[in-house]
Amino acid sequence: QVQLVESGGGLVQAGGSLRLSCAASGRTFTTYSMGWFRQAPGKEREFVAAINYSGHILSYRDSMKGRFTISRDNAKNTVYLQMNILKPEDSAVYYCAAVQGPPKSQRSEYEYWGQGTQVTVSS
Numbered sequence: 001q002v003q004l005v006e007s008g009g010g011l012v013q014a015g016g017s018l019r020l021s022c023a024a025s026g027r028t029f030t031t032y033s034m035g036w037f038r039q040a041p042g043k044e045r046e047f048v049a050a051i052n053y054s055g056h057i058l059s060y061r062d063s064m065k066g067r068f069t070i071s072r073d074n075a076k077n078t079v080y081l082q083m084n085i086l087k088p089e090d091s092a093v094y095y096c097a098a099v100q101g102p103p104k105s106q107r108s109e110y111e112y113w114g115q116g117t118q119v120t121v122s123s
Helices: none
Strands: 004-007 010-013 018-024 032-039 046-051 058-060 068-073 078-083 092-100 117-122
Touching (some): 004 092, 018 032, 018 092, 018 117, 032 068, 046 078, 058 068
Antiparallel strands (some): 004 018, 032 092, 046 058, 068 078, 092 117
16 A cells, blocks of 8 residues: 655746655555646646656656656655746646556556645746
């Protein structure tokens, strides 16, 4: 069992930055790949980024490349999402998720989910 708790969301102006954190419980954090997803009102939950257990394999949604960076600190059981040059269309609830094995981009393949953290970007 893995429990995930996101933090770091908030209100930011367009062009600004936020860093989201996802703290995981359990001693097997290093066996899980981690992903970030987001869901805006009325839209499907979409893939943002993923990282494998060692932090050496990264995957991003094309529209996030160059603006978002996923990383992890296994000593702290935490995964991060650094978001730069934020745009109003980045406003959404951001979720972290965990899956054993290689990182995935499909929502349905993730086993554990956090409760989400709201990000609002004003224009």
